[in-house]
Amino acid sequence: MATDTLALARQQLLIPAGLGEGDLHRALSCLLGHAVDGGDLYFQLHRAESWSLEDGQVKSASHAGRQGVGVRAVSGEKTGFAYSDEIVLPALLEAAAAARAIARHGGDGQLQVWQSTRRPVRYEPVDPLETLSAEAKVRLLETVDAEARRQGPRVSQVMVSLAATQDTILVAGSDGTLAGDVRPLVRLNVTVIVERCGRREQGSSGGGGRVGYGWFLDEDRALGYAREAVRLALVNLEATAAPAGTMTVVLGPGWPGILLHEAIGHGLEGDFNRKGTSAFSGRIGERVASPLCTVVDDGTLASRRGSLNVDDEGTLTQCTTLIERGVLMGYLQDKLNARLMKTAPTGNGRRESYAHLPLPRMTNTYLLPGEHDPAEIIASVERGLYAVNFGGGQVDITSGKFVFSASEAYLIENGRVTRPVKGATLIGNGPDVLTQVSMVGNDLQLDAGVGTCGKDGQSVPVGVGQPTLRIEALTVGGTQA
Amino acid sequence: MSEAIAHTAAPLPARECLETLVADILAEARAQGAAAAEAAVSFGSALSVTVRLGEVETLEHHRQRGLAVTIYFGQSRGSASTADWRPEAIRDTVRNACAIARHTAADPCAGLADPEQLAREIPDLDLYHPWPLSAEEGIELARECEAAALTLDPRIRNSKGGSVATHAGLAVYGNSHGFCGGYPTTRHSVSCSVIAQDESGMQRNHWYTAARDRNDLETPAVVGQKAARRALRRLGSRRLGTQQVPVLFAPELARGLIGHFVAAIRGGSLYRKASFLLNRLGTPVFPTFVTIRERPHLRKALSSAPFDSEGVATADRDLVDSGVLQGYVLDSYSARRLGMETTGNAGGTHNLIVEPGPLGHEELLRQLDTGLWVTELLGHGVNLVTGDYSRGASGFWVENGEIQFPVHEITIAGHLAAMFQGIAAVGNDVDARGGIRCGSLLLERMTVAGE
Numbered sequence: 012m013a014t015d016t017l018a019l020a021r022q023q024l025l026i027p028a029g030l031g032e033g034d035l036h037r038a039l040s041c042l043l044g045h046a047v048d049g050g051d052l053y054f055q056l057h058r059a060e061s062w063s064l065e066d067g068q069v070k071s072a073s074h075a076g077r078q079g080v081g082v083r084a085v086s087g088e089k090t091g092f093a094y095s096d097e098i099v100l101p102a103l104l105e106a107a108a109a110a111r112a113i114a115r116h117g118g119d120g121q122l123q124v125w126q127s128t129r130r131p132v133r134y135e136p137v138d139p140l141e142t143l144s145a146e147a148k149v150r151l152l153e154t155v156d157a158e159a160r161r162q163g164p165r166v167s168q169v170m171v172s173l174a175a176t177q178d179t180i181l182v183a184g185s186d187g188t189l190a191g192d193v194r195p196l197v198r199l200n201v202t203v204i205v206e207r208c209g210r211r212e213q214g215s216s217g218g219g220g221r222v223g224y225g226w227f228l229d230e231d232r233a234l235g236y237a238r239e240a241v242r243l244a245l246v247n248l249e250a251t252a253a254p255a256g257t258m259t260v261v262l263g264p265g266w267p268g269i270l271l272h273e274a275i276g277h278g279l280e281g282d283f284n285r286k287g288t289s290a291f292s293g294r295i296g297e298r299v300a301s302p303l304c305t306v307v308d309d310g311t312l313a314s315r316r317g318s319l320n321v322d323d324e325g326t327l328t329q330c331t332t333l334i335e336r337g338v339l340m341g342y343l344q345d346k347l348n349a350r351l352m353k354t355a356p357t358g359n360g361r362r363e364s365y366a367h368l369p370l371p372r373m374t375n376t377y378l379l380p381g382e383h384d385p386a387e388i389i390a391s392v393e394r395g396l397y398a399v400n401f402g403g404g405q406v407d408i409t410s411g412k413f414v415f416s417a418s419e420a421y422l423i424e425n426g427r428v429t430r431p432v433k434g435a436t437l438i439g440n441g442p443d444v445l446t447q448v449s450m451v452g453n454d455l456q457l458d459a460g461v462g463t464c465g466k467d468g469q470s471v472p473v474g475v476g477q478p479t480l481r482i483e484a485l486t487v488g489g490t491q492a
Numbered sequence: 493m494s495e496a497i498a499h500t501a502a503p504l505p506a507r508e509c510l511e512t513l514v515a516d517i518l519a520e521a522r523a524q525g526a527a528a529a530e531a532a533v534s535f536g537s538a539l540s541v542t543v544r545l546g547e548v549e550t551l552e553h554h555r556q557r558g559l560a561v562t563i564y565f566g567q568s569r570g571s572a573s574t575a576d577w578r579p580e581a582i583r584d585t586v587r588n589a590c591a592i593a594r595h596t597a598a599d600p601c602a603g604l605a606d607p608e609q610l611a612r613e614i615p616d617l618d619l620y621h622p623w624p625l626s627a628e629e630g631i632e633l634a635r636e637c638e639a640a641a642l643t644l645d646p647r648i649r650n651s652k653g654g655s656v657a658t659h660a661g662l663a664v665y666g667n668s669h670g671f672c673g674g675y676p677t678t679r680h681s682v683s684c685s686v687i688a689q690d691e692s693g694m695q696r697n698h699w700y701t702a703a704r705d706r707n708d709l710e711t712p713a714v715v716g717q718k719a720a721r722r723a724l725r726r727l728g729s730r731r732l733g734t735q736q737v738p739v740l741f742a743p744e745l746a747r748g749l750i751g752h753f754v755a756a757i758r759g760g761s762l763y764r765k766a767s768f769l770l771n772r773l774g775t776p777v778f779p780t781f782v783t784i785r786e787r788p789h790l791r792k793a794l795s796s797a798p799f800d801s802e803g804v805a806t807a808d809r810d811l812v813d814s815g816v817l818q819g820y821v822l823d824s825y826s827a828r829r830l831g832m833e834t835t836g837n838a839g840g841t842h843n844l845i846v847e848p849g850p851l852g853h854e855e856l857l858r859q860l861d862t863g864l865w866v867t868e869l870l871g872h873g874v875n876l877v878t879g880d881y882s883r884g885a886s887g888f889w890v891e892n893g894e895i896q897f898p899v900h901e902i903t904i905a906g907h908l909a910a911m912f913q914g915i916a917a918v919g920n921d922v923d924a925r926g927g928i929r930c931g932s933l934l935l936e937r938m939t940v941a942g943e
Contacts, residue, residue, distance in 0.1 A: 060592075065764065068597035069595070069596055070597050071569060071571070071602075072571070072595070072596055073570070073572060073573070073589075074570075074571070074572040074573070074589065074591075074592060075573045075574070076573070077574065077575040077576075078575070078576070079575065087547075089548050090549065090550045090551070091552075092551070092552045093552070093555075094553075094554070094555070096557050096575040112627060113550075145591070145594070148595075149595055168765060168766065204877060211765065211877055211878065213766065213875070213878075253905075255939050256734040256941050256942070256943075257943055286544070286650065287650055288652060288687055288694075366554065368550065402873070403871065403872045405871045405872070405884070407870060408696075409696035410693065410694065410695055410726075410729070410886075412870065412884065413870075413884075414870045414871035414873070414883070416872060416873040416882065433878075434873070434875060435873070435882045436871050436882040436884055436903050438884045438901055438903050438941075439901070440901060486941050486942060488883070488884070488903025488904070488905050488939075489882065490882075490906060490939045491939075492734050492736055492941075
């Protein structure tokens with residue numbers, strides 16, 4: 012049975028403020044009264060906590076709460092925006108008056124009748140902060156610390172952090188949208204430093220999703236992160252200088268899908284394409300990848316970090332095909348850009364908070380599996396780089412150049428993975444890189460749930476994934492020329 | 493409807509109002525049993541406009557409130573924050589902090605800053621210069637800025653817009669040692685980002701100016717023209733072959749390199765042994781011609797502060813003198829962990845100034861002779877534990893001191909310790925737009941990866 016998240020949102024956001032639907036109508040009418048095409052109100056209650064451990068003890072933790080309402084007025088390509096940290100009617104009307112100032116001419120928006128549809132639920136509206144007692148949170152962190160230290164005497168520092176947020180949102184739009192969502196999100200991270208003969212290396216691991224803290228206890232996930240962080244750090248203790256130059260690169264499954272996020276995903280966001288500022292602008296229907304590549308953005312995956320029941324404009328999330336067998340199929344849209352490009356929104360209108368404007372953003376972006384056994388892919392490479400773990404990445408949308416930085420990589424020599432090399436940045440050209448994909452593994456994996464994407468100063472949680480990929484030529488930024 | 497468009501950024505509340513809130517929070521903490529407590533209350537107000545292709549794109553009014561408290565039960569601490577200033581919210585927030593402190597372990601180094609280090613006088617650093625910018629006026633300036641870029645050259649074909657923003661803020665910090673201080677600040681900026689296009693493709697670039705006082709900003713037209721020139725010069729970018737060459741960092745990127753140095757000598761990196769610069773106090777980290785000073789009390793400067801975020805008085809000091817590391821970047825906690833004294837850097841550094849050398853940009857290109865002039869970096873490939881550095885780059889190929897052609901889709905890599913020691917020159921072309929002021933930096937050798 013679908014949980015009524017709208018009722019929950021109403022109960023948490025509107026009722027305590029004494030606001031009824033009549034007040035939402037009044038605020039929206041106030042927006043539309045000034046020749047504005049449309050607008051929306053975004054109510055949000057945000058609660059967060061974070062606990063951190065170092066030196067074997069949980070010595071600091073914090074709690075944060077915020078609530079407010081963002082008011083947006085849209086007129087053609089113009090957007091007026093104001094917000095208030097208080098959810099009360101006078102502040103709401105004042106914000107509406109400030110936001111509508113954008114429109115001096117333009118459309119004549121009509122207030123539509125509220126429509127709220129029944130929706131499938133991608134995650135339960137739990138309050139993750141309350142899913143474990145404080146004692147149990149402390150114990151969980153201590154257990155993770157002990158597991159990391161149990162991996163051997165070289166582990167000199169262990170830092171563990173545990174964090175949860177709950178966002179309750181309600182969107183009321185002049186187009187008749189009335190939607191609510193209750194979004195849990197948890198994350199656990201382990202960073203270790205290992206030391207041998209004066210050399211120090213770091214390793215990090217972690218995971219999370221739209222679940223309660225209990226998820227970390229299931230299948231020993233939290234302990235797995237501890238072991239993985241130490242393994243990574245120890246591999247890096249053995250690493251020698253990374254090669255420099257253009258070579259064949261095999262990317263492992265899962266988190267290396269950050270490739271797709273940077274090289275493809277950002278370039279397909281609707282705003283850049285409407286404005287013609289993306290290297291992918293105007294290329295729908297063209298071949299931008301090898302026929303082995305099908306890439307989707309899917310906000311509907313159960314309990315995933317990047318998933319949403321509805322986006323921040325109240326649009327249902329969906330699985331959008333970006334590239335099908337190498338051909339560019341579509342863009343990621345919010346309402347504004349979809350309207351201006353005369354297409355439908357894809358459930359990708361996202362905002363960091365009520366104090367930020369929505370933008371077209373990714374959810375979970377991944378490449379579908381192919382036919383090859385991953386071992387076969389590695390065996391096919393005479394000389395190249397096998398990169399299996401990454402830090403962050405970045406892209407220049409306009410030129411298409413993107414980078415992502417490996418944190419675990421090995422040399423492949425004569426079809427065999429031989430020795431670890433130091434982390435290095437990989438650089439390529441977004442519209443070309445997938446044309447270089449010559450083999451796709453059958454081992455699709457999604458990442459563990461730690462990704463955060465930044466755009467225009469706004470951070471939102473996202474997911475990525477892919478199977479093992481062989482890329483014929485990519486530039487590896489090591490020091491060994 | 494121009495009556496509404498005349499809106500300006502919201503006015504700041506009186507300082508006494510925030511001081512009263514801080515006192516209320518500290519009193520509530522005491523009432524709930526805290527032995528010690530500290531609180532920060534802030535208010536920020538901003539107006540920002542973006543004009544794209546001559547039309548208003550966004551008009552944003554920001555009004556942000558914050559309230560944060562840390563309480564101590566003995567040596568155990570807990571923190572909480574909210575955006576709600578009502579008495580019941582203060583009570584709940586202190587309660588949340590207390591609930592946490594009941595479960596955190598006692599930490600002998602935890603606690604407020606030592607009373608004798610707290611600022612006794614709070615000098616006026618001239619940081620508040622409100623700009624009563626109306627939305628209408630902001631739109632005009634943003635339009636002027638973008639137009640200067642769009643009309644500079646027919647190859648400027650598209651735009652991400654011209655923007656004008658003004659921000660005013662007031663923050664008050666107080667603790668149970670009796671310290672309470674606060675002051676208003678302003679920050680204004682004009683920025684522009686445009687796209688140049690020819691048969692070789694599209695290249696974007698941007699420029700911005702930022703200052704406490706709007707009279708210290710570059711004019712909108714200058715910002716637009718610089719953005720356009722910076723985009724145009726990237727047209728026709730090529731790749732380079734893989735090789736080792738000297739590299740000249742443009743001032744805005746040199747600031748970032750110095751930022752990595754600062755991150756590596758920050759208390760948190762040192763006591764966790766998560767830095768490639770451990771135990772280097774009193775030893776040469778840079779060549780002898782490099783001196784880095786901290787000047788927290790510069791009037792009107794963007795990173796000036798009379799006290800740090802735990803109330804400790806800030807003071808002038810030399811971080812690096814003739815290449816030798818003179819001090820770390822510490823707050824009270826990390827200082828106690830290291831058995832040292834705080835350096836007044838809770839919350840960061842306050843105006844780091846890399847002493848400029850004698851050479852300007854042209855002379856540095858001549859000294860570079862043949863190599864890479866880097867003007868943009870991409871990604872975050874910096875490992876502060878090991879010092880390994882590998883980032884995406886674009887810029888220009890230089891031969892015999894002359895720029896040959898723009899380059900992109902390459903990486904530059906090295907090791908930060910060696911890069912710092914390998915600085916061959918510091919330029920006099922200082923970029924003063926941020927908390928670190930630095931001219932160009934010429935590095936002897938890095939690995940460039942390309943074709």
